[in-house]
Amino acid sequence: xxxxGLRRTQSERLDQSPWxxxxxxxxxxxxxxxxxxxxxxxxxxVALAKDGTWSSATNGIIHFGLENNSLEKNNLVPDPQxxxxxxxxxxxxxxxxFKAWKGLLEFNAxxxxxxxxxxxxxxxxDQWYAEYSLTDELFLYLGRRNVVFGQSYGTNPxxxxxxxxxxxxxLNEDRRRREVNGQDMLGFEALRSDTxxxxxxxxxxxxxxxxxxxxxxxxxxxxxxxxxxxxxTLLAFEDSRPGVGLxxxxxxxxxxxxxxxxxLRRGRDRFVISRDQGSAISPGDFLMQTSDxxxxxxxxxxxxxYTFESGATINTEYYYNQNGYTDSEWGKISQIIxxxxxxxxxxxxxxxxxxxxxxxxxxxRHSVVRRxxxxxxxxxxxxxxxxxxxxxxVFHNLQDxxxxxxxxxxxxxxxxxxxxxxxxxxxGSGMDExxxxxxxxxxALYVTVYL
Amino acid sequence: MNRVNTxxxxxxxxxxxxxxxxxxxxxxxxxxxxxxxxxxxxxSFEISLTSADNQRLKMSVRVKDQVKSLVRYLQPARIAxxxxxxxxxxxxxxxxxxxxxxxxxxxxQVLGGVISAxxxxxxxxxxxxxxxxxxxxxxxxxxxxxxxxxxxSKDVAYSxxxxxxxxxxxxxxxxxxxxxxxxxxxxTAFFEGYREVLGQKRPTVLRVVDHMAANVTxxxxxSNYSLDHTPASYFQPAFLKRLR
Numbered sequence: 149x150x151x152x153g154l155r156r157t158q159s160e161r162l163d164q165s166p167w168x169x170x171x172x173x174x175x176x177x178x179x180x181x182x183x184x185x186x187x188x189x190x191x192x193x194v195a196l197a198k199d200g201t202w203s204s205a206t207n208g209i210i211h212f213g214l215e216n217n218s219l220e221k222n223n224l225v226p227d228p229q230x231x232x233x234x235x236x237x238x239x240x241x242x243x244x245x246f247k248a249w250k251g252l253l254e255f256n257a258x259x260x261x262x263x264x265x266x267x268x269x270x271x272x273x274d275q276w277y278a279e280y281s282l283t284d285e286l287f288l289y290l291g292r293r294n295v296v297f298g299q300s301y302g303t304n305p306x307x308x309x310x311x312x313x314x315x316x317x318x319l320n321e322d323r324r325r326r327e328v329n330g331q332d333m334l335g336f337e338a339l340r341s342d343t344x345x346x347x348x349x350x351x352x353x354x355x356x357x358x359x360x361x362x363x364x365x366x367x368x369x370x371x372x373x374x375x376x377x378x379x380x381t382l383l384a385f386e387d388s389r390p391g392v393g394l395x396x397x398x399x400x401x402x403x404x405x406x407x408x409x410x411x412l413r414r415g416r417d418r419f420v421i422s423r424d425q426g427s428a429i430s431p432g433d434f435l436m437q438t439s440d441x442x443x444x445x446x447x448x449x450x451x452x453x454y455t456f457e458s459g460a461t462i463n464t465e466y467y468y469n470q471n472g473y474t475d476s477e478w479g480k481i482s483q484i485i486x487x488x489x490x491x492x493x494x495x496x497x498x499x500x501x502x503x504x505x506x507x508x509x510x511x512x513r514h515s516v517v518r519r520x521x522x523x524x525x526x527x528x529x530x531x532x533x534x535x536x537x538x539x540x541x542v543f544h545n546l547q548d549x550x551x552x553x554x555x556x557x558x559x560x561x562x563x564x565x566x567x568x569x570x571x572x573x574x575x576g577s578g579m580d581e582x583x584x585x586x587x588x589x590x591x592a593l594y595v596t597v598y599l
Numbered sequence: 600m601n602r603v604n605t606x607x608x609x610x611x612x613x614x615x616x617x618x619x620x621x622x623x624x625x626x627x628x629x630x631x632x633x634x635x636x637x638x639x640x641x642x643s644f645e646i647s648l649t650s651a652d653n654q655r656l657k658m659s660v661r662v663k664d665q666v667k668s669l670v671r672y673l674q675p676a677r678i679a680x681x682x683x684x685x686x687x688x689x690x691x692x693x694x695x696x697x698x699x700x701x702x703x704x705x706x707x708q709v710l711g712g713v714i715s716a717x718x719x720x721x722x723x724x725x726x727x728x729x730x731x732x733x734x735x736x737x738x739x740x741x742x743x744x745x746x747x748x749x750x751x752s753k754d755v756a757y758s759x760x761x762x763x764x765x766x767x768x769x770x771x772x773x774x775x776x777x778x779x780x781x782x783x784x785x786x787t788a789f790f791e792g793y794r795e796v797l798g799q800k801r802p803t804v805l806r807v808v809d810h811m812a813a814n815v816t817x818x819x820x821x822s823n824y825s826l827d828h829t830p831a832s833y834f835q836p837a838f839l840k841r842l843r
Contacts, residue, residue, distance in 0.1 A: 207676065207679065254841075284832045285832045295698070299702065320696075322678075326696035326698060339832045342834065345837040370837065372686075374688075377754060379689075379702065379836075399703075401753045402704055402754050402755060403706050407702070455703075455706040456706075457785060458812070459714070461707070560654070563675030563676055564675060564676040564677060598675075598677045
């Protein structure tokens with residue numbers, strides 16, 4: 149008999165030392181509340197006194213979509229429907245964006261209601277924060293918001309606190325990174341001398357604040373080099389995997405853009421097969437978390453974009469993720485998936501192969517699992533001269549040659565209705581990365597009404 | 600002897616060109632053209648843009664120190680809130696959904712044959728120099744000149760512009776925009792709808808014909824000009840998410 153288990157490292161167990169953590173977090177929460185009162189409530193009074201009336205702006209969308217997945221069983225997911233994958237889903241999303249301001253104070257909120265024929269309905273507060281302008285160039289804010297850095301389109305190493313699995317790929321670029329939960333934070337932003345800005349925030353995890361997330365903080369400095377048509381952002385962040393990052397962009401003549409995003413993070417968030425390399429893979433192996441907090445891991449995306457005279461733009465990016473699996477690690481994972489799939493097919497060890505495959509599936513829930521990737525995106529605002537935009541992307545694993553290709557067509561009807569079609573297909577064979585996904589062919593047909 | 604012959608030929612060529620309408624450029628002629636299009640270094644206005652297939656965009660534009668522009672989409676609702684920032688040769692776009700400002704190239708298209716640089720850049724004298732001036736035949740009883748402009752650096756949207764100006768006040772009437780090699784005509788813009796705006800007659804309609812797309816016409820109407828001083832911090836990519 150064999151069993152797959154999840155083994156935690158000692159450092160992880162220490163992280164959860166209950167008494168010290170609760171004291172620290174309680175203390176942090178009190179400070180948080182005091183700062184809230186000082187920063188927001190006092191300026192609120194000042195703002196009320198300085199200016200007479202509130203102004204506000206509201207907009208939003210209603211989205212209707214029909215999503216369809218052509219599911220395919222494989223060794224990792226022998227029964228896609230039992231594992232929760234759905235063939236056909238009707239979705240309806242309503243989103244309201246609200247902004248109100250008076251004097252130096254501004255409130256922002258984004259509320260979203262997502263209804264689905266196959267999943268639980270969700271009501272989300274993606275953003276909800278207050279911002280106070282001390283001057284034209286200095287802002288303090290408190291609340292939930294989404295803050296993003298980096299220029300890359302395919303995979304963005306500088307979106308350091310965001311899990312790309314939370315992105316709904318059927319949504320277009322205007323909505324994909326917007327309709328996700330922000331972080332509860334307290335922060336500031338300072339702009340200086342037209343070319344320099346600093347942003348910093350603290351996002352503590354306490355009670356319902358940032359529930360299920362570690363304590364986080366970030367500071368980022370951006371400098372614009374106007375003469376060289378370039379800008380650089382440096383950032384440092386605290387997280388369960390703390391690190392530093394760098395983003396640079398440079399435009400060359402009127403059509404070419406060069407860019408890159410690099411992060412260097414401490415520790416790793418992957419499970420590996422625990423047996424030593426060279427050992428025979430056999431039933432009885434189990435997964436082990438590799439949170440090695442002594443080693444630094446690089447993640448980088450280097451890109452190039454060219455805009456043609458027709459307005460068509462092409463982006464090409466190379467993405468490297470040192471946190472991903474090596475060939476040796478991936479070989480062991482492939483082997484153990486195949487062993488369990490074989491046992492399941494032969495009906496051996498009643499129930500355990502399913503359980504093991506579920507654990508493996510859960511352990512492999514990352515947007516990418518290997519190290520080297522290529523990304524190409526082509527966009528044309530109106531290739532057929534009747535107001536329909538086209539976007540095609542390919543994300544390709546350079547190690548096993550599998551990938552995912554997608555095509556999106558969008559057509560604006562009147563000024564406030566958008567019709568869209570999205571199709572994506574996973575390519576590869578055997579145990580290739582993108583064949584491990586159950587969705588062989590996905591499509592979405594949608595109508596979005598802008599209010 | 601050879602030298603004398605070469606010199607004689609050069610003199611003859613120059614005389615020939617002068618006879619055929621090539622004249623010397625006044626040093627500030629391009630600045631005078633710019634002064635008609637842009638009422639000052641700091642101002643704001645609105646643009647209504649209509650494409651051949653009747654799609655409409657409405658944008659507000661703020662200009663600071665001639666070289667900084669902020670273009671914010673007001674309509675249609677599906678792209679409202681997008682903002683393009685142009686500082687010297689640098690350009691960023693803020694799409695509310697991306698939650699950050701992204702650097703883009705000046706060729707990024709707005710609609711039809713109109714690119715962002717057409718909207719955001721109101722001055723020719725900073726990006727182009729006058730190579731030569733040609734006198735044109737008088738069609739409507741008004742003297743007209745063709746200013747042949749070439750790019751000062753490679754990072755501008757067009758390699759060459761032929762600008763037709765009319766009258767002593769050098770009103771811009773038509774501009775022909777050429778591609779990188781300077782010979783392929785990309786589009787022609789017609790400056791129309793001259794009206795009294797902020798103390799001077801200025802064109803309030805720009806009709807752009809895109810020769811790369813079967814001569815599709817896009818019309819830009821300019822309105823609500825005012826002389827404004829927008830705070831400097833607005834022209835930073837980090838500020839774009841705060842624009843109302």
